[in-house]
Amino acid sequence: MTREYTNRKIVLNRRPQGDLRDGDLSMLSEPVRELSQGEFLLKTIWLSLDPYMRPRMSDIKNYLQPIGIGKVIVGETVSVVIESKSEKYKQGDFVTCFSGWQEYFLAHESMDNIYHIDDQGLPLSVFLGSAGMTGRTAYSGLTFIGKPKRGETLVVSAAAGSVGTVVGQLAKAQGCRTVGIAGGAQKCQFLLDEMGFDAAVDYRAGDLTGRLKSVCPDGIDIYFENVGGDVAKAVAPLLNKGARVPICGYVSAYNSQDLNTAETPMDIFGALSEPPEFRYFQVREWHDQYHQITGLLTEKVLNGEIKYTETIAQGLDSAEAAFIGLLGGANLGKQLVKVADY
Ligand SMILES: NC(=O)c1ccc[n+]([C@@H]2O[C@H](COP(=O)([O-])OP(=O)(O)OC[C@H]3O[C@@H](n4cnc5c(N)ncnc54)[C@H](OP(=O)(O)O)[C@@H]3O)[C@@H](O)[C@H]2O)c1
Numbered sequence: 001m002t003r004e005y006t007n008r009k010i011v012l013n014r015r016p017q018g019d020l021r022d023g024d025l026s027m028l029s030e031p032v033r034e035l036s037q038g039e040f041l042l043k044t045i046w047l048s049l050d051p052y053m054r055p056r057m058s059d060i061k062n063y064l065q066p067i068g069i070g071k072v073i074v075g076e077t078v079s080v081v082i083e084s085k086s087e088k089y090k091q092g093d094f095v096t097c098f099s100g101w102q103e104y105f106l107a108h109e110s111m112d113n114i115y116h117i118d119d120q121g122l123p124l125s126v127f128l129g130s131a132g133m134t135g136r137t138a139y140s141g142l143t144f145i146g147k148p149k150r151g152e153t154l155v156v157s158a159a160a161g162s163v164g165t166v167v168g169q170l171a172k173a174q175g176c177r178t179v180g181i182a183g184g185a186q187k188c189q190f191l192l193d194e195m196g197f198d199a200a201v202d203y204r205a206g207d208l209t210g211r212l213k214s215v216c217p218d219g220i221d222i223y224f225e226n227v228g229g230d231v232a233k234a235v236a237p238l239l240n241k242g243a244r245v246p247i248c249g250y251v252s253a254y255n256s257q258d259l260n261t262a263e264t265p266m267d268i269f270g271a272l273s274e275p276p277e278f279r280y281f282q283v284r285e286w287h288d289q290y291h292q293i294t295g296l297l298t299e300k301v302l303n304g305e306i307k308y309t310e311t312i313a314q315g316l317d318s319a320e321a322a323f324i325g326l327l328g329g330a331n332l333g334k335q336l337v338k339v340a341d342y
Pocket of ligand 1: 158160284326333
C-alpha cells in the first residue's frame with residue numbers, strides 16, 4: 001500500500017435488551033493489512049442507518065443472520081476505492097456495498113452486492129435512499145403487492161421517513177389519493193408541503209382511527225405497513241374489501257425485549273374477520289430487477305418526480321446516537337452518517 005491506514009469500526013459488544021444502551025456497542029481501531037491480488041480498499045463516505053439493524057443486533061429466529069458478538073454492525077455504504085489490486089475496481093471508483101459501520105473495508109472482487117454507482121450528476125447519498133435500497137423497497141412493495149390503481153386511497157405509515165416519502169410520491173403519480181401517518185405536526189406539514197400528500201395524520205395526537213376516517217371517506221384500498229402495533233390496529237377497521245397490505249416492516253416492535261414473541265402486523269391483519277390481501281416482503285425478492293428499478297428511480301429523482309430529504313449525522317462517532325434517534329423518529333427522510341469527505 002502507498003500509505004498505512006487505521007480502521008475505526010463499531011462492533012456489537014453485547015445483545016441489547018430493549019432500547020440500545022451505553023456499552024451495547026464499542027468503537028475499536030485496527031491497522032488495515034496489505035492488499036492481496038484481487039482485493040481493493042474502500043473508504044466509507046456515507047453510511048446508511050436503517051431500522052433493520054436493530055433486530056439484527058438481537059438473536060431473532062426466522063430473520064436475517066444476527067450480527068455476531070464482536071462483529072461490525074451491518075450497514076450499506078457509499079464508498080470510494082482508494083487502493084486496488086483488482087482489474088474490476090479502480091482507484092477513484094464509487095460503489096455501494098455492505099461494508100458496515102466502519103471507516104475502511106478491505107473488499108475482494110469476488111464479493112456479491114458491490115455495485116458501481118452511475119450517479120448521473122446526483123449526490124452520491126441518494127443511492128442509499130430514494131434511488132437506493134429504501135427507494136427500491138418502496139417501489140417493489142407498492143408495485144408488486146400494493147398494485148395501485150387510479151382513484152384508490154393509499155395510506156402509508158412512517159410516511160415522513162425514507163421508504164414512506166417514496167411510497168407516497170410514487171402512489172400519487174399513479175393517481176392515488178395519498179394519506180401519510182407520521183409522528184408530530186411538523187412531519188405532517190412536511191408531507192403536505194414538500195411531499196405532495198393529500199392528507200397527513202399525526203398518530204401521536206390520539207383517536208387515530210377517527211382522524212384517519214375523516215381523511216379517508218371512501219375507506220383505505222392500500223395500506224403500506226412500516227410500523228405495526230397500535231398504528232396497524234387503528235388502520236385495520238378502515239380497510240376496504242379487496243384491500244392490499246404490503247408489510248414492509250414493523251419498527252414499533254424493533255426495540256422489544258423479545259422480538260420473537262412480539263405481536264406482528266401479520267398477527268393483526270390475519271386475525272380480522274375479513275383479512276385484506278397482506279404479506280411480509282423483503283426488497284431482495286426482486287433482486288433480479290436491481291438495475292432496472294435503480295435506473296427507474298434515478299430517472300424519477302433526476303426529473304423531480306421523486307423529491308427527497310436527508311437527515312445527516314457527522315462522523316462515525318455520531319452513528320450510535322443517530323441510530324437511536326432514527327428508531328425514535330428524530331429523522332426527516334433518509335437518515336445518513338457522513339463518515340468522510342471525498
Ligand atoms: N422489507 C424490506 O425489505 C425493508 C427494507 C427497508 C426498510 N424496511 C422497513 O421499512 C420501514 C421504514 O424504514 P425506513 O428506513 O424508511 O425508516 P424511516 O421511516 O426513515 O425511520 C423510521 C421511522 O419510524 C417511525 N417510528 C419509530 N417508532 C415508531 C412507533 N412506535 N410508531 C410509529 N412510528 C414509529 C419514526 O417516524 P415518526 O416520527 O413518524 O414516528 C421514524 O422516523 C421499517 O419498518 C423498516 O424495517 C423494510
